[in-house]
Amino acid sequence: MPTLDFKPIQHPGLILTPHDLDAIKQKVRASAWAKATFDDLIAEADRWTSEGVRIPDRKGQWMHFYACPEDGTHLRTISDTEHRCPACGKTYTGEPYDSVVIRNRHMALGDAAVDLGLAYHLTGDQKYLQTARQIVLGYADRYLSYPLVDKDGKANANDGGRVFCTLLNESNWLIAVCWAYDLIAPDLSTSERRHVCEDMLHPAGAQVIRRRNLKIHNIQCWMNSAMGLAALCCGDGELAHHAIRSETGLEAQLEKGILSDGLWWECSWGYHFYTMSALWPLTEAARQIGLEASPPRYKSLYDAPLRFAFPGLYLPPLNDSGSGVHLPDRCETYEIACARWRDPRHAGLLQNVERRGRLALCFGPPDLAPAPPDTTESVNFPAGGVAILRDQTTLVTLDYGPHGGGHGHPDKLGLILYGAGRVMAPDPGSIQYGVPLHLEWFKTTVSHNTVSVDMSPQKPCAGKLLTFRPGRDAQIASASADDAYPGVRFRRTLALLTNGIVLDLCELSSDEEHVYDYIYHNRGAFSSPLPLRDLSSPIGAGHGYQHIRGPRSARTDGDWTARWDDGDAGVCLAMTGAPGTEVITGIGPGNPPSEMLPLILARRRDRAAQFAVALVVYKNSAPDVQLSLEASGAKAWRVRVQVGDDSRTVELPRY
Ligand SMILES: [Zn+2]
Numbered sequence: 001m002p003t004l005d006f007k008p009i010q011h012p013g014l015i016l017t018p019h020d021l022d023a024i025k026q027k028v029r030a031s032a033w034a035k036a037t038f039d040d041l042i043a044e045a046d047r048w049t050s051e052g053v054r055i056p057d058r059k060g061q062w063m064h065f066y067a068c069p070e071d072g073t074h075l076r077t078i079s080d081t082e083h084r085c086p087a088c089g090k091t092y093t094g095e096p097y098d099s100v101v102i103r104n105r106h107m108a109l110g111d112a113a114v115d116l117g118l119a120y121h122l123t124g125d126q127k128y129l130q131t132a133r134q135i136v137l138g139y140a141d142r143y144l145s146y147p148l149v150d151k152d153g154k155a156n157a158n159d160g161g162r163v164f165c166t167l168l169n170e171s172n173w174l175i176a177v178c179w180a181y182d183l184i185a186p187d188l189s190t191s192e193r194r195h196v197c198e199d200m201l202h203p204a205g206a207q208v209i210r211r212r213n214l215k216i217h218n219i220q221c222w223m224n225s226a227m228g229l230a231a232l233c234c235g236d237g238e239l240a241h242h243a244i245r246s247e248t249g250l251e252a253q254l255e256k257g258i259l260s261d262g263l264w265w266e267c268s269w270g271y272h273f274y275t276m277s278a279l280w281p282l283t284e285a286a287r288q289i290g291l292e293a294s295p296p297r298y299k300s301l302y303d304a305p306l307r308f309a310f311p312g313l314y315l316p317p318l319n320d321s322g323s324g325v326h327l328p329d330r331c332e333t334y335e336i337a338c339a340r341w342r343d344p345r346h347a348g349l350l351q352n353v354e355r356r357g358r359l360a361l362c363f364g365p366p367d368l369a370p371a372p373p374d375t376t377e378s379v380n381f382p383a384g385g386v387a388i389l390r391d392q393t394t395l396v397t398l399d400y401g402p403h404g405g406g407h408g409h410p411d412k413l414g415l416i417l418y419g420a421g422r423v424m425a426p427d428p429g430s431i432q433y434g435v436p437l438h439l440e441w442f443k444t445t446v447s448h449n450t451v452s453v454d455m456s457p458q459k460p461c462a463g464k465l466l467t468f469r470p471g472r473d474a475q476i477a478s479a480s481a482d483d484a485y486p487g488v489r490f491r492r493t494l495a496l497l498t499n500g501i502v503l504d505l506c507e508l509s510s511d512e513e514h515v516y517d518y519i520y521h522n523r524g525a526f527s528s529p530l531p532l533r534d535l536s537s538p539i540g541a542g543h544g545y546q547h548i549r550g551p552r553s554a555r556t557d558g559d560w561t562a563r564w565d566d567g568d569a570g571v572c573l574a575m576t577g578a579p580g581t582e583v584i585t586g587i588g589p590g591n592p593p594s595e596m597l598p599l600i601l602a603r604r605r606d607r608a609a610q611f612a613v614a615l616v617v618y619k620n621s622a623p624d625v626q627l628s629l630e631a632s633g634a635k636a637w638r639v640r641v642q643v644g645d646d647s648r649t650v651e652l653p654r655y
């Protein structure tokens with residue numbers, strides 16, 4: 001078995017050394033934000049010390065069960081045994097909910113032990129040491145007695161830890177416990193240290209967590225950090241090699257998991273940031289033993305969100321990513337980035353947030369040299385496969401990238417439209433995975449702004465960028481996704497003109513006849529001059545169609561329009577006519593699912609379908625929009641769009 005030779009850790013020295021602790025004290029004396037953060041830490045440590053340590057005698061349950069079974073809304077904890085849905089008001093008791101609260105307590109205790117260890121070092125106050133000892137030694141006493149089962153109570157399952165029912169949570173927690181142990185180890189006796197290592201840290205890392213391997217994956221990054229820290233604490237060079245240098249170790253994750261454009265390969269901002277949080281404990285610990293696991297790609301993981309962000313530093317929920325990421329809420333790891341790379345753009349992000357939290361205190365430079373983020377240029381992420389067209393007011397994305405693994409959505413060539421200071425046409429994102437609606441709606445094609453064929457979901461696939469022409473009056477991106485539906489050729493071109501005008505051309509063709517649905521969801525109140533009539537509900541038996549409520553439909557051979565009014569702004573849609581078009585409207589779940597969003601499906605049954613659309617973001621009053629399109633030779637379409645008095649003619653590529 002290959003091993004990694006490293007000098008035994010001099011505690012504390014796993015993540016912070018005595019020198020670092022002195023620097024933190026200096027920072028607390030010198031800057032107000034560090035003092036405020038220190039005060040938070042001490043308040044938290046005092047709370048744990050006065051409350052007393054109560055380690056639950058049973059293991060925690062899967063947090064994705066903590067949602068209302070009726071409507072999928074995340075529950076609020078009223079007490080250890082009462083769990084209320086904020087949407088429908090129903091209160092749940094018993095399992096699995098009670099044990100999710102237990103899970104949260106285990107997690108909080110691990111974190112508390114770190115805070116207490118830091119508070120002890122920064123103040124010298126023995127009471128913090130005593131409370132941290134109670135937690136670390138308390139868990140060492142119990143660790144091997146928690147049953148090794150998964151969320152369904154199954155032993156010998158693929159997943160399942162001892163304190164938690166997932167190896168992911170076991171890893172999240174073990175990282176904190178290793179760090180806490182490192183902070184208090186000099187004050188433990190030799191036999192106490194052996195007890196912690198042999199009865200908890202080592203079996204947790206080498207037996208419980210190591211038994212599973214998820215290859216290149218965000219969860220493997222958490223598992224690597226947990227195994228790596230445990231290995232360094234316990235002096236196990238073989239386990240350290242596995243966590244850092246094996247083909248799924250830290251170095252491989254950095255090399256293979258981060259795409260060339262800086263996106264984490266799962267192409268979800270939620271998991272991008274989650275992976276950042278997973279990587280740093282071991283990259284920092286590796287630094288302490290003289291391994292600089294920091295290739296240029298590692299920094300690009302921090303650069304990519306700043307290049308991608310929508311106005312307001314918002315990152316949309318591509319794939320499983322909740323309702324998206326508000327960058328200022330998730331930028332704590334940029335404190336470490338600033339300490340390591342001193343990039344003024346990273347500092348610019350931190351300058352606009354309240355610098356608080358453990359990472360700011362432990363790693364953040366006392367003073368920042370910031371540069372403002374520049375997020376008004378169009379940009380293409382060739383590996384993650386997202387083209388972003390934008391100007392000062394409007395932004396539209398075209399998603400053509402790889403599927404994104406288990407957290408991917410069948411949303412190829414989907415678009416997100418932002419304008420008038422809000423996301424108008426969103427990607428629905430994801431909700432808690434334990435709720436059936438997650439698979440039934442959020443992971444379908446019809447919940448996305450793309451095209452579905454024969455009312456079925458797209459196949460997981462990667463699309464291909466055909467054109468990316470930023471920085472002109474008409475900024476253009478085109479892509480294909482011919483593998484989304486085998487036997488169907490699928491092209492989409494988006495063009496962003498000035499004044500909030502987006503042209504959208506979807507072209508599909510096949511040797512066989514199909515049902516092609518152009519799908520578009522937008523926030524606001526829906527209206528259309530079409531003579532819509534009620535349809536019997538639901539309009540489909542599955543693949544998300546069953547969740548479209550209040551369906552109405554109209555047939556039209558001619559050009560048609562629709563509108564979404566959202567307060568002082570909205571979106572007008574104009575589509576060129578084609579014989580036999582059926583327009584279906586209704587509402588579908590948004591995020592949270594209780595917020596319904598009006599949608600349209602433009603349906604054509606034929607071998608080929610062309611959907612030529614203008615989407616116009618307006619402020620104050622809705623303009624008249626007219627659209628026409630004609631071939632301009634074999635390689636181009638000439639598109640004319642009239643928005644009120646504003647008339648434009650644009651040539652779009654023809655494939
Ligand atoms: Zn509910």
Ligand SMILES: [Zn+2]
Pocket residue numbers: 317318319320409411427428429442448
């Ligand atoms: Zn999605």
